[in-house]
Amino acid sequence: xxxxxxxxxxxxxxxxxxxxxQVTRRLNGELxxxxxxxxxxxxxxxxxxxxxxxxxxxxxGCLSSRQLxxxxxxxxxxxxxxxxxTTRQNLQFNWIKLEDVxxxxxxxxxxxxxxxxxxxxxxxxxxxxxxxxxxxxxIEDPRVFCEIIRQWYTLHPEFAxxxxxxxxxxxxxxxxxxxxxxxxxGLRMHVNSAGEPGFEVIVGGGQGRTPHIGKTIRDWxxxxxxxxxxxxxxxVYNLYGRRDNIYKxxxxxxxxxxxxxxxxxxxxxxxEFIKDGSLNIPHEEINRINAYFAPPAYExxxxxxxxxDGLGETNDEFQAWMRxxxxxxxxxxxxxxxxxxxxxxxxxxxxxxxxxxAVADLADHYSFGELRVNHRQNxxxxxxxxxxxxxxxxxxxxxxxxxxxxxxxxxxxCCPGLDYCALANARSIPIAEKITERFEGLKRLHAIGDLTxxxxxxxxxxxxxxxxxxxxxxxxxxxxxxxxxTLGGSSDQNASxxxxxxxxxxxxxxxxxxxxxxNTYLDVRQNGEPFLDAYRRVGMAxxxxxxxxxx
Amino acid sequence: xxxxKNGLLVRDTFENAAGLDELPDRGAVLVSLDQWRExxxxxxxxxxxxxxxxxxxxxxKEISADVHYFDLIALDFPGFRDGRAYSYARLLRxxxxxxxxxxxxxxxxxEQLHYMHRVGFNSFDLDSxxxxxxxxxxxxxxxxxxxxxADGRATAxxxxxxxxxxxxxxxx
Numbered sequence: 116x117x118x119x120x121x122x123x124x125x126x127x128x129x130x131x132x133x134x135x136x137q138v139t140r141r142l143n144g145e146l147x148x149x150x151x152x153x154x155x156x157x158x159x160x161x162x163x164x165x166x167x168x169x170x171x172x173x174x175x176g177c178l179s180s181r182q183l184x185x186x187x188x189x190x191x192x193x194x195x196x197x198x199x200x201t202t203r204q205n206l207q208f209n210w211i212k213l214e215d216v217x218x219x220x221x222x223x224x225x226x227x228x229x230x231x232x233x234x235x236x237x238x239x240x241x242x243x244x245x246x247x248x249x250x251x252x253x254i255e256d257p258r259v260f261c262e263i264i265r266q267w268y269t270l271h272p273e274f275a276x277x278x279x280x281x282x283x284x285x286x287x288x289x290x291x292x293x294x295x296x297x298x299x300x301g302l303r304m305h306v307n308s309a310g311e312p313g314f315e316v317i318v319g320g321g322q323g324r325t326p327h328i329g330k331t332i333r334d335w336x337x338x339x340x341x342x343x344x345x346x347x348x349x350x351v352y353n354l355y356g357r358r359d360n361i362y363k364x365x366x367x368x369x370x371x372x373x374x375x376x377x378x379x380x381x382x383x384x385x386x387e388f389i390k391d392g393s394l395n396i397p398h399e400e401i402n403r404i405n406a407y408f409a410p411p412a413y414e415x416x417x418x419x420x421x422x423x424d425g426l427g428e429t430n431d432e433f434q435a436w437m438r439x440x441x442x443x444x445x446x447x448x449x450x451x452x453x454x455x456x457x458x459x460x461x462x463x464x465x466x467x468x469x470x471x472x473a474v475a476d477l478a479d480h481y482s483f484g485e486l487r488v489n490h491r492q493n494x495x496x497x498x499x500x501x502x503x504x505x506x507x508x509x510x511x512x513x514x515x516x517x518x519x520x521x522x523x524x525x526x527x528x529c530c531p532g533l534d535y536c537a538l539a540n541a542r543s544i545p546i547a548e549k550i551t552e553r554f555e556g557l558k559r560l561h562a563i564g565d566l567t568x569x570x571x572x573x574x575x576x577x578x579x580x581x582x583x584x585x586x587x588x589x590x591x592x593x594x595x596x597x598x599x600x601t602l603g604g605s606s607d608q609n610a611s612x613x614x615x616x617x618x619x620x621x622x623x624x625x626x627x628x629x630x631x632x633x634n635t636y637l638d639v640r641q642n643g644e645p646f647l648d649a650y651r652r653v654g655m656a657x658x659x660x661x662x663x664x665x666x
Numbered sequence: 667x668x669x670x671k672n673g674l675l676v677r678d679t680f681e682n683a684a685g686l687d688e689l690p691d692r693g694a695v696l697v698s699l700d701q702w703r704e705x706x707x708x709x710x711x712x713x714x715x716x717x718x719x720x721x722x723x724x725x726x727k728e729i730s731a732d733v734h735y736f737d738l739i740a741l742d743f744p745g746f747r748d749g750r751a752y753s754y755a756r757l758l759r760x761x762x763x764x765x766x767x768x769x770x771x772x773x774x775x776x777e778q779l780h781y782m783h784r785v786g787f788n789s790f791d792l793d794s795x796x797x798x799x800x801x802x803x804x805x806x807x808x809x810x811x812x813x814x815x816a817d818g819r820a821t822a823x824x825x826x827x828x829x830x831x832x833x834x835x836x837x838x
Contacts, residue, residue, distance in 0.1 A: 122810045122825060123810075123822070125809060125810045126810040129807060130808075132807075133808075137777075153746065153747070153775075153777075154777055236747065236749075266812040266823075267812055267813060270781075270808065270811070270812070271812075271813050272780070272784035272785050273749075273756055273781075273785055273815065274749070275749065275752070275781050276746070276747055276748065276749025276752065276778075278749075353750060353753050354725070354750055354753050358747075358750075392814075397823070399827065400823055400826075403826070
């Protein structure tokens, strides 16, 4: 993975010192909360319901075991012994004290981590495919370009005060695991007719209270011109994005207001001036970054073939885990292993400090000391020997990280909700718990198959409810929590927004409504089609009838 | 208010005429875009130093052909969150080749000076009791930059390139 050189390290150290000075000024009263707010927000520090929350960037979801141990240390010393992985592949600590933040940042800087631009109206942490560099369906490793983009936007002086936050996601594979169509900018690698890799550029996607699937502004962009093109888009947005209304300030509103053709014309007019200038990425730089992502020292192994199936193990749970949590690797003899953070005993995405340390040890032993965070709030070991899968499974199981549910009903995306968040209207974690209880049985879970449930505790949609196959949105109705349902959402290469089922359900009814929807699906299912295919085929009617009765 | 220009605390020698009905007879003046359009000939006949104030919804492309007439262009930040003038500054410096004084006025925070300097501002109208100390703190906060911008500072990519060239040369 990428390692800081002296320049990267210097910048982060200087940022730590700068923020330390700002915290001192706040604590001794030179700055009031109003003046301090924009400063702390540029550094990922939010004031939540009960305490400060610190959001730490995990660039494009890549972590080393050393970094994870540092996060465990911070969780133990400065927080309540756990952290929360988010849909931005980041980590949040929910109980941090202001006076401890400079020390926590210094501990992070020692392992090449920081919180720069993890909040505020600026370009946020870039996200990508959790299988990057390992997936057999990939054209090129997107992490190289993620890192080039990360450096470009870090402390970019022109774009620190955008109309609103700005999120970029990159995939190197035609099978989109990074939800690029619901980002402000999504980059999807394609090969052109001459066989050269470049990027399709998608703009104006997003969730929140006005969800949009992004539109393609350019079919194919040479990789060398990536930064100048991004700069042209950001400049048009910075100049013409709305600043009078926070709810209409994202780029999706501008793109829809102008129409994609006019927006494209404005971007290209701007781009003409800068496209052959100093932002062109030299090949020397692409090669330099590429070297950091060289494959690890794989052994020459053969795929285990049919015997991989169950590995001679008759244990149902192990076989289920092999089916749902283990994915194909492009190198023979290796596999990708997903660690589920959606067990019955935890809020989705949470990991304790002790588990972090244990996972770091396992990463060292089984996966070259690296791991990934995915946008569904799970962890991934990307380089596990097939012959060691069973042993690793046993160890993950004893840590409570081998729940065989990846991609299934209980692998829910869930925002922190009203249990933590100052913006939320309703709780999300207890809804996830109740759904988990209902679908605990292994056989049933796997009989239902691929089905994503995404839960948000308010319209800001941090839990991605618009693009869940089943989306659940918590709202406040006269002081009571209600949950609205959407069906048919998806964030993959055929992204779609979910359709509202009708009136919402109370907190007590929500899990039952999920069960009704799942049972209806099982009734209409043909030839083992997944939920999304069935919904797209039969539409809303049978689900509506099951939920609300016939008219 | 205090004016920091090119790292020094200086006296503002421009009279702000942007809100005045009548232009002063003599001396350097700062005028609004409307005044420039309406009194262009008169302003040029004065043979005095001339400054233009642009508000955050006034794109400098409106005066791109005129920039050489101005000794000073002041860009207004109506609130510190309004970041349009960062783009305007780069366009003025990099595209319209404005070489005079580029001044940040309005809601200008200490923490923003560094970014402003990077996009091409060289003077800052500060509401501060210790403007020089503040400027020195802000200007010295960072020494590494990734982006090529109007200030011409070497980027990390360029520094890496030179370092590697040096290493190569010394190895020969």
